[in-house]
Amino acid sequence: MTAITEGLRKSVEDVGAQVLGLVRGLGLFTEFTGRVIFWWLKPPMRLKLLFDQVYFVGNKSLFIIGLTSMFSGAVFALQMYLGIKAINMDSIVGPIVAISLAKELAPVFAGLVVAGRCGSAMAAQIGSMKVTEQLDALEVMGINAHQYLAVPRVVGATLSMPLLCAVFLLVGNFGSWLVGVKVLGIDEVMYFQKLSDFMKIAHILEGLIKSAVFGLLIGLIGTYHGFNVSGGAEGVGRGTNLAVVWGMVTVLVSDYFISSFLAHIL
Amino acid sequence: MTDAIRFDRVVKTYGDATVLNNLTFGIPEHKITTILGFSGAGKSTIMKHILGLVHPTSGVVTALGQDMAKLTDLELREFRRNFGMVFQYAALFDFLTTFENVAFPLREFTKLKESEIKTKVHELLIAVGLTKEAFQRLPSELSGGMRKRVGLARALALEPKIMLYDEPTSGLDPISTQMVCELIQETGKRGNLTSLVISHDVRASLRISDHIMFLEKGQVVEYSTTEEFKLSKNPVVRRFLEL
Numbered sequence: 001m002t003a004i005t006e007g008l009r010k011s012v013e014d015v016g017a018q019v020l021g022l023v024r025g026l027g028l029f030t031e032f033t034g035r036v037i038f039w040w041l042k043p044p045m046r047l048k049l050l051f052d053q054v055y056f057v058g059n060k061s062l063f064i065i066g067l068t069s070m071f072s073g074a075v076f077a078l079q080m081y082l083g084i085k086a087i088n089m090d091s092i093v094g095p096i097v098a099i100s101l102a103k104e105l106a107p108v109f110a111g112l113v114v115a116g117r118c119g120s121a122m123a124a125q126i127g128s129m130k131v132t133e134q135l136d137a138l139e140v141m142g143i144n145a146h147q148y149l150a151v152p153r154v155v156g157a158t159l160s161m162p163l164l165c166a167v168f169l170l171v172g173n174f175g176s177w178l179v180g181v182k183v184l185g186i187d188e189v190m191y192f193q194k195l196s197d198f199m200k201i202a203h204i205l206e207g208l209i210k211s212a213v214f215g216l217l218i219g220l221i222g223t224y225h226g227f228n229v230s231g232g233a234e235g236v237g238r239g240t241n242l243a244v245v246w247g248m249v250t251v252l253v254s255d256y257f258i259s260s261f262l263a264h265i266l
Numbered sequence: 267m268t269d270a271i272r273f274d275r276v277v278k279t280y281g282d283a284t285v286l287n288n289l290t291f292g293i294p295e296h297k298i299t300t301i302l303g304f305s306g307a308g309k310s311t312i313m314k315h316i317l318g319l320v321h322p323t324s325g326v327v328t329a330l331g332q333d334m335a336k337l338t339d340l341e342l343r344e345f346r347r348n349f350g351m352v353f354q355y356a357a358l359f360d361f362l363t364t365f366e367n368v369a370f371p372l373r374e375f376t377k378l379k380e381s382e383i384k385t386k387v388h389e390l391l392i393a394v395g396l397t398k399e400a401f402q403r404l405p406s407e408l409s410g411g412m413r414k415r416v417g418l419a420r421a422l423a424l425e426p427k428i429m430l431y432d433e434p435t436s437g438l439d440p441i442s443t444q445m446v447c448e449l450i451q452e453t454g455k456r457g458n459l460t461s462l463v464i465s466h467d468v469r470a471s472l473r474i475s476d477h478i479m480f481l482e483k484g485q486v487v488e489y490s491t492t493e494e495f496k497l498s499k500n501p502v503v504r505r506f507l508e509l
């Protein structure tokens with residue numbers, strides 16, 4: 001009986017410790033976000049560093065975004081076609097895929113790719129700078145490390161994500177057209193007719209707004225885990241891992257809340 | 267002799283642990299002073315207080331006559347430009363070349379033209395004994411001794427009044443150690459700088475310092491000229507000297 005009580009007590013303690021850790025982490029992340037926003041608004045804005053980040057997050061992700069979007073659009077068109085062919089509605093494959101891409105698939109998939117590729121890199125770069133005293137060197141010189149390292153990365157990711165989302169949408173729709181029209185034989189005129197009938201600017205706008213928010217969150221999470229690295233190379237690995245996991249989880253969780261918010265205003 | 271840095275009854279605690287225990291001392295201007303001590307004696311905490319990275323629990327730290335705790339964050343950042351710091355492992359920015367590392371503070375804080383920056387960086391790098399082949403190398407392509415030299419050149423770029431060295435000879439071979447020691451001495455004399463070295467390298471400290479302070483458990487055990495320090499009868503100091 002005592003062993004059972006003890007085991008139960010330990011389980012409750014473990015859960016409590018995890019909840020406390022999560023709350024504490026959330027508090028620290030909120031404080032970090034406030035600090036980044038404070039330094040974001042303060043001059044100087046280092047444009048070269050910002051362009052470097054837009055290039056890194058945006059341009060350097062183009063190939064992988066292009067590849068994933070092409071096949072996402074293609075497979076989605078194929079599955080839709082197989083599902084609705086029986087009821088003779090195959091001409092609406094185009095708008096279904098396009099609206100899904102615009103509202104959900106493009107921002108979420110682009111977010112997941114950027115969280116994996118860039119969130120991890122941000123955490124690793126800043127983390128390794130921390131363990132080799134490079135952040136201290138910046139501070140000793142009188143340069144705020146948050147302003148110099150976090151702000152360009154966060155702003156860069158926020159600006160790049162809508163661009164990547166737009167590329168995802170464009171290439172994804174190309175993949176859908178390629179499979180739908182050229183492989184499965186959907187009538188091309190009907191395909192585009194239905195597309196223009198159902199697709200609205202608001203759908204695209206929703207995806208672009210979402211992706212900008214995802215970019216902001218991925219940038220903040222990546223840099224936060226970089227700044228909080230401790231304990232050498234192992235710590236850098238741990239920070240990188242956390243940046244990827246939390247970046248991806250945050251994209252998926254925040255997607256619902258942003259969607260429900262945008263549903264009221266768009 | 268005026269003090270460039272002063273600690274007055276400084277206490278620093280972290281939770282229950284007292285890291286600096288009622289410390290009072292001054293670091294004289296235009297001299298090389300070394301703080302020696304075992305690991306955990308509080309040497310790095312002293313350095314952080316001087317730079318205003320942490321503030322004392324009680325007591326006052328002044329540098330160049332300025333109470334560090336009274337500066338706002340922005341004033342502190344401005345004030346830190348009076349300091350040049352050479353880190354234990356140089357802390358060079360690994361995404362910048364040797365040249366760019368030294369040019370970095372000049373680009374951030376001065377309005378010098380690119381041609382003037384180029385001239386100044388070349389002068390600094392040559393002064394610390396680096397050849398032109400090293401100028402475009404990344405820190406990962408430099409030896410430990412070369413990295414320290416680049417770190418020194420970068421620290422000198424803004425012509426600081428006080429130079430801080432954190433374990434400058436740590437991890438270096440004897441020849442590099444000797445070279446770094448000579449550089450610290452030359453730099454101090456040439457720029458009429460106040461130099462503060464944090465170290466546990468007894469031999470190097472005896473070679474370069476005008477004054478030596480020995481710290482143990484957050485308290486000053488011995489503080490004297492180098493010659494007097496060598497003759498200290500304090501048992502802890504003697505044990506350290508004989509290691």
